[in-house]
Amino acid sequence: MKDENVVLSDNSNKNIPGFAPPAHFPKPVYDFSGNTIDQKKFRLGRMLFYDPILSLDSCISCGTCHQQSVAFTHLNHTVSHGINGLPGSRNSPTLANLAWSPQLMWDGGIPNLEIQPLAPIENHVEMGDKLPNVLRKLNRHPLYSTRFKEAFQKDSIDSQQMLKALAQFMVMLVSGNSKYDHYLQGKATLSNDELEGLKIVKEKCASCHAGELFTDFAYHNIGLDSNILDISDLGRETVTKRKQDRRKFKTPSLRNMAVTKPYMHDGRTNDLKTCIKNHGEFDSPNLDSQLKKYIGTGIAISDEECMKVNAFINTLTDPTLLTDTLFSLRTTDFLPYSTKPAKHCDYVH
């Protein structure tokens, strides 16, 4: 798998490994029947993911704000910035285990993974382009027009092909090979601190950070309203139009949390202890009922407990997700073309 020329080169008949999550994962929600994982489509998805051709000024790719080494989040960014450095409004979420996510985005506003990329492509502070223009660029590009024809057997590239290819890449980003997973599989043992951290998480966090994916994929208000950074962000209410959903946000998974700082939908903190304490610390009309008992203090844990939780969280880091070259930008995908960013893209970091 580490030899990029073997896994997905043009002449290789070797298939990419299929979608194969660990047995302790639940059933995915993504409907594979309409988009069977296929070597050529997956590779196209990977190319599109890392290609700034999807943005108006050819500077921003999906991979700009979803970086593999930090579990496909944006390293050291509270919020990301798109074309011309324009700031976004929410913290870039991880793309790990999207095959299980019933809705996308912090507020769940997008109902299907396949159409999700349309949001950043057309958002004026992200990639800032328009779909018809993106399709024109792809159809004009000799590499894409050839590769899409090979993969989809259609005369020209339409948005459905582009989106299905991107979805293939995204659903394959399974994170289930951490030390914790090995522990569940009986292949590793956890230290006492790690086990005690696991116990604390199960006791205090697992009603929302639930199951082996460490999220219930539901929306909760944890009381961030009183010191909200972006007052205009109404969270889940934007989607449901119901006031009782005001400033509810999707429970993020705890998987790979050690590498996905900063935390919360607005990237407000880098500190695990602060992050935990922020749960229920301040009241809100929609505060989750399970957090009401913490008003005034938040989920306060001792330094020692925090150390143990931290030790456990470290066992949820999945080196396969972070390093497998199957998910990496490969210049060989693009040969004979270059993927070097243009000079005017200096603002991207």
Next chain:
Amino acid sequence: MKKFLLYSWMFLAIAACKKKADEPNPANTIIDPETGQKIKIGNIKLEFEHVVGNAAFQINTDFLNSSGETFQVSTLRYYISNVKLKKPDGSFTVIPKTYHLVNAVRNNANLNASPIITIPNVPEGNYSGISFLIGVDSVQTESGAQTGDLSPDLGMLWVWEGYSPLEFIGKSAASKSSDKSFSYQIFGYKEPYNASQIISCDFGTSLLMAKQNAAPIVHFKVDILEFFQTPKTISIANLSSTVTKANETNKMLSENYKDMFRFEHIHN
């Protein structure tokens, strides 16, 4: 040897028959999901003749709305889906789903010709009424990347708010916008601001006769004036555009366009 040849021939004949029987949908029959019986099907057509009150619709031509405002239309598009046909006994036959984006202004030589859409898989029989949805239902909206008339390339999908049931754009001196445009791209595909509207019409004394190898036409008039009137009177001066977000205004406008669609007659 002769016997062997005979057996081979018989085997081939059986194989050939089998293949035919296994075919899921031979050209013009479908299997009734309730009875398991094979039923004959045909096409029907829906014709949408656009009018402005008593006048024939023309692109970029002055018309007057009920608020006394002069307006010109440059774009009018809407989705037709979820067709059901009413049988004389009052029950409904649900036609397998198709999605059609009807464009009142077509990019061909005959700009103002009435668009006609074809609805396939209609079981043979007589029908006394029809219902359809203006818009795209939530199941289809949430089912992934689409193509054809549902392709997002067509500019009718806003990924946060689903498909726009109807888009209506033009110019009016009454508009408060600097370019004197009005732009109503309606959004909302689920409650509480679902802007998809079910249109139901009875054919009166006429019957729609669906059969194999025929394509009867149900002719509708779509009166653009009705966008501006009943139940609410919409003045372009007061409302020149909508936001790409399901809300009360979009919902209210959808109540208005519901009565744009009027059954006229049937050509069997």
